[in-house]
Amino acid sequence: MPFETGNLKEALAQRGVSRRDFLKFCSAMAVTLALPPQFAPRVAQALEKAPRLPVVWLEYQDCAGNTEGLLRASKPTVAELVLDVLSLNYHETIMAAAGHQAEAALQETVTKQKGKYIAVVEGSIPTKDGGVYCTIGGRTALDLVQEIGGNAAAIIAVGTCAAYGGLPMASPNPTGAGGVGTVVKGVPILNLPGCPMNVQNLTATIVHYLTFETWPATDQFGRPLFAYGSRIHDDCERRAHFDAGQFVEEWGDEGHRKGWCLYKMGCKGPETFHNCPIVRYNEGTSWPVGAGHGCAGCSEPSFWDTMTPFYRRLPKIDLLGVEATAEQLGVGIVATVTGAFATHGVISAIRSKIQPIDRHEADLEEHLP
Amino acid sequence: MTTHSTHVHHLSKEAGRIYVWQVPVRLTHWVNFFTIIVLSLTGYYIANPYVQVSAREAYGPYFMGHVRFVHFMAAYIFVASLLLRTYWAFWGGNQWASWRALVPFFTPEGRGIAKEAFQYYMFIQREPPTVLGHNALAGFTYGIIVFYYFIQVFTGFALLGMADPGGLWWNLTSWVFPLISSQYIRLLHHIVMWLLCAFAIHHVYSAFLVDAEEANGLMSSIFSGWKFRVDPHKIEEHKERSAKAKATKTEPLKEK
Ligand code: SF4
Numbered sequence: 001m002p003f004e005t006g007n008l009k010e011a012l013a014q015r016g017v018s019r020r021d022f023l024k025f026c027s028a029m030a031v032t033l034a035l036p037p038q039f040a041p042r043v044a045q046a047l048e049k050a051p052r053l054p055v056v057w058l059e060y061q062d063c064a065g066n067t068e069g070l071l072r073a074s075k076p077t078v079a080e081l082v083l084d085v086l087s088l089n090y091h092e093t094i095m096a097a098a099g100h101q102a103e104a105a106l107q108e109t110v111t112k113q114k115g116k117y118i119a120v121v122e123g124s125i126p127t128k129d130g131g132v133y134c135t136i137g138g139r140t141a142l143d144l145v146q147e148i149g150g151n152a153a154a155i156i157a158v159g160t161c162a163a164y165g166g167l168p169m170a171s172p173n174p175t176g177a178g179g180v181g182t183v184v185k186g187v188p189i190l191n192l193p194g195c196p197m198n199v200q201n202l203t204a205t206i207v208h209y210l211t212f213e214t215w216p217a218t219d220q221f222g223r224p225l226f227a228y229g230s231r232i233h234d235d236c237e238r239r240a241h242f243d244a245g246q247f248v249e250e251w252g253d254e255g256h257r258k259g260w261c262l263y264k265m266g267c268k269g270p271e272t273f274h275n276c277p278i279v280r281y282n283e284g285t286s287w288p289v290g291a292g293h294g295c296a297g298c299s300e301p302s303f304w305d306t307m308t309p310f311y312r313r314l315p316k317i318d319l320l321g322v323e324a325t326a327e328q329l330g331v332g333i334v335a336t337v338t339g340a341f342a343t344h345g346v347i348s349a350i351r352s353k354i355q356p357i358d359r360h361e362a363d364l365e366e367h368l369p
Numbered sequence: 370m371t372t373h374s375t376h377v378h379h380l381s382k383e384a385g386r387i388y389v390w391q392v393p394v395r396l397t398h399w400v401n402f403f404t405i406i407v408l409s410l411t412g413y414y415i416a417n418p419y420v421q422v423s424a425r426e427a428y429g430p431y432f433m434g435h436v437r438f439v440h441f442m443a444a445y446i447f448v449a450s451l452l453l454r455t456y457w458a459f460w461g462g463n464q465w466a467s468w469r470a471l472v473p474f475f476t477p478e479g480r481g482i483a484k485e486a487f488q489y490y491m492f493i494q495r496e497p498p499t500v501l502g503h504n505a506l507a508g509f510t511y512g513i514i515v516f517y518y519f520i521q522v523f524t525g526f527a528l529l530g531m532a533d534p535g536g537l538w539w540n541l542t543s544w545v546f547p548l549i550s551s552q553y554i555r556l557l558h559h560i561v562m563w564l565l566c567a568f569a570i571h572h573v574y575s576a577f578l579v580d581a582e583e584a585n586g587l588m589s590s591i592f593s594g595w596k597f598r599v600d601p602h603k604i605e606e607h608k609e610r611s612a613k614a615k616a617t618k619t620e621p622l623k624e625k
Contacts, residue, residue: 231532233532243433244429244434245420245422246422268552300551306553313416313417314555315556317556317560329563330560330562330566333564334566344490344574344578347492348578
């Protein structure tokens, strides 16, 4: 790491990033954090003065998609520099060091910077059978995350796997996987779910901490409100077609070519909280719904199990091994009830023919003067 | 045998005619009837928008928007109706409007009537139990319906609240999402609609059946409020018969 002091100004100058680009980045960060534009200078000042914030990046049961997301940028962006310069001490996937050297760097951070560093965790933690399903350097992920995460100032769980268990946790969850929050207690945990999370949101979270020295406000699932404060459906660029009643009925049909709403193709935008439509992926070029595919609901705690089938609106209902949709079940219930009462009606009609009620006479005697 | 045979003062001067369903009971019944139909139809469209709205641009049509608006308005009216009915069940209403009808199994009398009603429906016993309000079994099914209403209102507002995190409905309902995923809340909202449809069939059928068999004016009572202790036709027949009987008693005297 060439910039031990965390002097961002110097680092930016060395890498040829202009002041203009830096201020643009600060404005973008302020906007991402849903701050008024007046905060951009404050963000810039804070970043320039910010002390070095050590970050270790840990990977467990995952696909490295969040690391991919981090590296996705085609040119070194200011965001990358900020993350790089201000932080990364240890990243299992992308660091140059390997083996004992790498582990030593990690141990040094954990012991020397105890309570001061940030642990970014990617991937779920298996807990079944003592956590043997994921081990690094002979130690289980469970053991590692409890030590490294437990000694951190805060944990940022990136991606849905680290936040809530994600794909490894999908039924039948063979490894007993869960999110970081289920195994580490007593340390503030910020969840940045998504498959992958958006690097913009990770950067903004760290910038928020550097600027205000607090973590951003979160919702009931530990997700920062600035990024997960509203539904995809409510910010979606296809929303006008939803309200109009214009829906894609089939892949490649006229509506699909015209960019209509993907609701009937199983889009989970109405149940998913994330800022994808605003921030977008790959340097703001596109995002799933923008590219013509429904939202898969990847940033919700119950992903994967409740968001499948991806091309239907609702989960299937398991009726003793037979799968049914809500509609099939409902129509079935209504048909059964109708049949039952129709039968009952026929029998009742026959009964009243052959055996009419005669109690009314007796009632009359009782109630008439 | 009957739950209310002691309340003779409810009998009108006309024999056996009794004012059972008060105005708020009938009003809320019909408001529920209409709003549930509207909510089911609009809800079905929202779940599965089968109407193809076609236009080149989206700024003209607003079909889904309007359907949702009607759904939400009907929902608010439905909730207002439920609140009125709840008040009436606890404080305002007469004995037949009371919430007690929904939990009949707590009293021996209720259990007895429920058993009789069950045997009647199952063709074990010929005669339905004679009651003025709901029979215990019917009361119990209404208890289930009230529970369904509660689920629909809660899940409905929870889903509505998702559009406005931090708003009123969100604050009242979002605690449920860590317990049950919003997808299952939505699924529940859909399934209970079908259960209410099934109930409606049962409800109308049973009302017709009891009306036909008991001739107590059940079907018209939900419009007028009045029920008959005994079949009005039978009263007429009885009057005629007793008049004839008098006549036949006196006529032979004249002849002689
Ligand atoms: S494409 Fe999906 S998120 Fe966008 S408006 Fe349609 S249903 Fe909502």
